[in-house]
Amino acid sequence: MENNCLFCRIVAGEIAAEIIYSDERSVAFRDINPQAPTHVLVVPREHIESLDDATQKDEALLGHLLRVAARVANEMGHSESGYRAVINTGAGAGQSVFHLHVHMLGGRALEWPPG
Ligand code: DGP
Numbered sequence: 001m002e003n004n005c006l007f008c009r010i011v012a013g014e015i016a017a018e019i020i021y022s023d024e025r026s027v028a029f030r031d032i033n034p035q036a037p038t039h040v041l042v043v044p045r046e047h048i049e050s051l052d053d054a055t056q057k058d059e060a061l062l063g064h065l066l067r068v069a070a071r072v073a074n075e076m077g078h079s080e081s082g083y084r085a086v087i088n089t090g091a092g093a094g095q096s097v098f099h100l101h102v103h104m105l106g107g108r109a110l111e112w113p114p115g
Helices: 006-011 056-075
Strands: 019-022 026-030 038-044 083-086 102-106
Touching: 006 026, 006 038, 019 056, 026 056, 038 056, 056 083, 056 102
Parallel strands: none
Antiparallel strands: 019 026, 026 038, 038 102, 083 102
């Protein structure tokens, strides 16, 4: 755990969040600034700064995070209407919290390309 990392502190229960799902490798909670009716963040319990810092040893974990995003989307009723899983990587792509996270957005029509 990184003491000055917001998402490490949410994972540790030191900062409150609306937890949607958790298991031994990941935690999913609602985004504080939702960009869609459903906006959930799926984060690894382990501190990894960004997708760019993930290595071969993290391959199974990365797959797990995507499967959790799909599971949460399914449980929240978005399978038929569709949803989006996004990983902003680096400040230039909009990453503001440097603990790897998958955004899962659903509940409205989503445009492409994203801004
Ligand atoms: P990104 O910009 O891709 O790094 O996404 C970070 C997201 O984290 C952003 O959508 C807002 C969300 N966020 C920031 N601070 C908090 C917080 O304290 N609690 C929760 N639940 N979400 C947060």
